Amino acid sequence: MPQHIVYVGMEDYPRNIMEFERRFASEEACKRYLFQIRWPNGFRCPRCEHQKAWETGQGLYYCTNCKYKTSVTAGTIFQDTSKPLQVWFRAMWYVTNQKQGVSALGLQRTLGLGSYRTAWSWLHKLRCAMVRPGRDRLFGIIEVDEAYIGGPESGKRGRGAAGKALVVIAAQKDGKRIGRIRLKHVPDASAKSLNDAVKNSIEPNSIVCTDDWNGYNQLSKLGYNHNVIRKASGVGKNLLPSANIVISLLKRWLLGIHQGAVKISFLDYYLDEFTFRFNRRNSRSRGKLFYRLVQQAADVEHISIKDISSERPNTEPLYMV
Numbered sequence: 366m367p368q369h370i371v372y373v374g375m376e377d378y379p380r381n382i383m384e385f386e387r388r389f390a391s392e393e394a395c396k397r398y399l400f401q402i403r404w405p406n407g408f409r410c411p412r413c414e415h416q417k418a419w420e421t422g423q424g425l426y427y428c429t430n431c432k433y434k435t436s437v438t439a440g441t442i443f444q445d446t447s448k449p450l451q452v453w454f455r456a457m458w459y460v461t462n463q464k465q466g467v468s469a470l471g472l473q474r475t476l477g478l479g480s481y482r483t484a485w486s487w488l489h490k491l492r493c494a495m496v497r498p499g500r501d502r503l504f505g506i507i508e509v510d511e512a513y514i515g516g517p518e519s520g521k522r523g524r525g526a527a528g529k530a531l532v533v534i535a536a537q538k539d540g541k542r543i544g545r546i547r548l549k550h551v552p553d554a555s556a557k558s559l560n561d562a563v564k565n566s567i568e569p570n571s572i573v574c575t576d577d578w579n580g581y582n583q584l585s586k587l588g589y590n591h592n593v594i595r596k597a598s599g600v601g602k603n604l605l606p607s608a609n610i611v612i613s614l615l616k617r618w619l620l621g622i623h624q625g626a627v628k629i630s631f632l633d634y635y636l637d638e639f640t641f642r643f644n645r646r647n648s649r650s651r652g653k654l655f656y657r658l659v660q661q662a663a664d665v666e667h668i669s670i671k672d673i674s675s676e677r678p679n680t681e682p683l684y685m686v
C-alpha cells in the first residue's frame with residue numbers, strides 16, 4: 366500500500382562529524398533530509414503545485430492531482446547520479462568543512478571515488494550550487510574595483526590581454542571591516558561591462574566608491590550614489606582598500622588550492638566558490654554551511670557533466686594566476 370505523505374521540514378543540521386555520521390548513516394536518512402530541505406512545508410508537485418502525493422515503492426512521488434511522477438533528486442544537482450546520496454552528503458560535508466576549499470584530487474582520495482573525473486565534475490556541480498539562484502545584491506557602501514587575474518599587472522585598462530581575465534570586485538563596507546562581496550568576470554573595463562557588473566551585484570541607491578576611471582562615469586545615471594575616489598592610477602592601484610584585500614585573498618586562494626592552474630573558461634566557478642566561502646567566513650558553524658550547500662544544491666537546476674564538459678575546450682592552455 367502506498368502511503369500518504371505528510372512531512373514538516375525545519376532548519377536543522379549536524380554540528381560536528383559525529384552527529385553527521387549518526388544522522389546520515391543510511392541512504393534513506395539522506396533522502397529524508399533532502400526532502401525536508403526541498404519541501405519544508407510538505408510535498409509540492411513541481412508541475413501543478415499540488416500538495417498531495419503517493420510514494421511508490423521505488424521512492425518516486427506520484428502527484429494525486431496531475432499524476433506527475435517525481436523524485437526527491439529530480440531537478441537538483443543530484444539528478445541522474447549513479448552514486449548514493451550518502452557519498453554526495455560526505456562530499457558536501459568535506460567541501461564545507463575545509464575552510465580553504467578542496468581540490469578534485471583531495472575529494473577523490475577522501476571519498477575513495479574511482480575516477481578523478483567524477484570528483485572534478487562533482488566539485489563543479491557544487492560550485493554551481495554555491496551561487497544561490499536569484500541571490501540578493503549588496504546594499505550600503507560598496508567599493509568597486511577591477512583586477513586582472515593571471516600574469517603581471519599591466520597598469521593599463523581597456524582591453525584584456527591574452528591569458529588574463531578581468532574581474533570586477535564589489536566589497537561591502539561593514540564599519541572598518543569587509544562585509545559581503547560579489548565577483549564578476551567581465552570581458553573588458555568598458556562602461557558597458559562595468560555597468561552590467563555593478564547592476565548585477567549592487568542595489569540602486571547604494572554608495573558606490575570607485576576610482577576615476579571613465580568606465581564608471583554612468584553609475585550616477587544608473588541610480589547609484591557614485592563616490593569617486595581620486596588619485597587613482599592603474600588597475601588595482603588605488604585607494605579602495607577593501608576591494609584590494611579581497612583581490613589579494615582571491616589570488617592567494619587560487620594559487621593555494623588550485624596551484625594557480627585555473628582555466629579561464631572555469632574562472633566563474635572558482636569566483637562563485639570563493640564568494641560563497643568569503644561571505645560565510647565568520648560562520649561559527651560549519652554544519653550550517655553544509656546545510657546551506659544542501660539547500661542550494663536542491664534549488665539549482667540539474668547540470669549534466671556534458672554541460673560542464675562542453676565548456677572545456679581541450680586546447681585551452683592552463684591559466685596561471
Ligand SMILES: [Zn+2]
Pocket residue numbers: 410411412413414415428429430431432433
Ligand atoms: Zn501535480
